Amino acid sequence: MLSSIVFYALDKAIRSYRRMAQANIDRAGLDITVDQWLVLRVLLEHDDLTQHDIAERVFKDQASVARILALLTRRGLLSAIPLPHDGRRTQLRVTEAGHRILEAVQPIILQNRAKALAGISEEELALMRPLLDRIALNCAPTS
Amino acid sequence: MLSSIVFYALDKAIRSYRRMAQANIDRAGLDITVDQWLVLRVLLEHDDLTQHDIAERVFKDQASVARILALLTRRGLLSAIPLPHDGRRTQLRVTEAGHRILEAVQPIILQNRAKALAGISEEELALMRPLLDRIALNCAPTS
DNA sequence: GCAACCTTTATGATATATCATAGTCTTTGC
DNA sequence: GCAAAGACTATGATATATCATAAAGGTTGC
Secondary structure, three states: OOHHHHHHHHHHHHHHHHHHHHHHHHHOOOOOOHHHHHHHHHHHHOOOOOHHHHHHHHOOOHHHHHHHHHHHHHOOOEEEEEEOOEEEEEEEEEOHHHHHHHHHHHHHHHHHHHHHOOOOOHHHHHHHHHHHHHHHHHHOOOO | OOHHHHHHHHHHHHHHHHHHHHHHHHHOOOOOOHHHHHHHHHHHHOOOOOHHHHHHHHOOOHHHHHHHHHHHHHOOOEEEEEEOOEEEEEEEEEOHHHHHHHHHHHHHHHHHHHHHOOOOOHHHHHHHHHHHHHHHHHHOOOO
8 A cells, every 4th residue: 555655755755865964064064953054044034033933934843943042052153132122032143153154054955955856857846745735734733 | 946845845744744643642542652653563573673674664773773672661562582592682572562552553543644645646646656765765875 | 712893782962853831021801 | 000811932851863882792714
C-alpha cells in the first residue's frame, strides 16, 4: 500500500535535506544551525514579531523559538532591546555579525536546494506542492 | 520561485502529521511516542538487528536508537537479554505489554494516515513518491 | 596468542520539539 | 480605576537529533 510509506518517504526526504544542509554550513566554517538561520532570516524582514508570530512563520513551537532567540542573542547575532510600550517584549534586531552570517549562508542554502532538487522539474514541484499543503491542512489541529 | 518553498511545505507537512499522530495516540491514553512506536514496530518483525541496523530502517541515528531502546526497556515494552555469542549485544524482544500497546496503536495509525491523505488519490501519491525518493537520494552523504 | 583493527553500545554535550506552567505585563469590562 | 481575562516570555521536564568519543567485545593477520 502506497499510503503506508508516503510518510516514511516524506520524513526521509526532509531529514536528508536537513542533514545535508547542516553539513554544508558546518563545512563552510559557519557556526549556525539551520533552525537558527531560519529564525534569523525571518527577523531580518520583520523585527516587530512576537515569539508566537515567529513560531507560526517557521512552523515551530513558541518555546522552541524562545530558546533559539536566546541562543542567537547569546551568540551576538541578534540584539534584544526592551520595548518601551510593552514591558514583556523586546525589539529584536539582527546585528552586524548576524547580517554577515546570513550573507555567508545564503549561497550555501541555494546550492543545497539545487542539489536536493537535481533532476526534478518545476512541473513536478508544482505537482507536489498542493499535495503537501493538503496533508498539512488535513492534519491541522482545527480541521 | 517554487523551489524555495518546497522544503518549507515538506517540513510543514511532516510536522503536522507527526503532531496529529502523537495527539491522537495521547488522546487514546496510550503512553508511547511515535518514534518509540516506530522502533518497537520494527523489532516486532526483526529481533536480531543491531542498533545500527534499526537506525537505518527507521532513518535515525544510532545514538537516538540507543536512547529509544533504553526507554522502551525501562517502560517494560521491550526486553533485552544478553546474547551468549556476542557480549556487546542483546536479544531484543517485544514484551506482552509491548504487543498490547502495538495492537492498540495500530488502528490509530491507520486512522491518522487516512485523515492526513484525505482528498489525495493513489495516483497523486504515486507521483509524489519518486520525487521524495529522489530528494533523499540527492541529499545522501555518499552521493 | 597477541596486536591492530573493527563492531557494537553507551553516553556527554548541545540543539530542538513539545507540553505545561509560572511570572510578568496589558487590555477589557464594568 | 480595579479585577478578571488575556497576551507574552521564560523555563522545567522529557524526548529526540547529532556529533564525537569512550568502553567493551570480537575478528583478523601474523
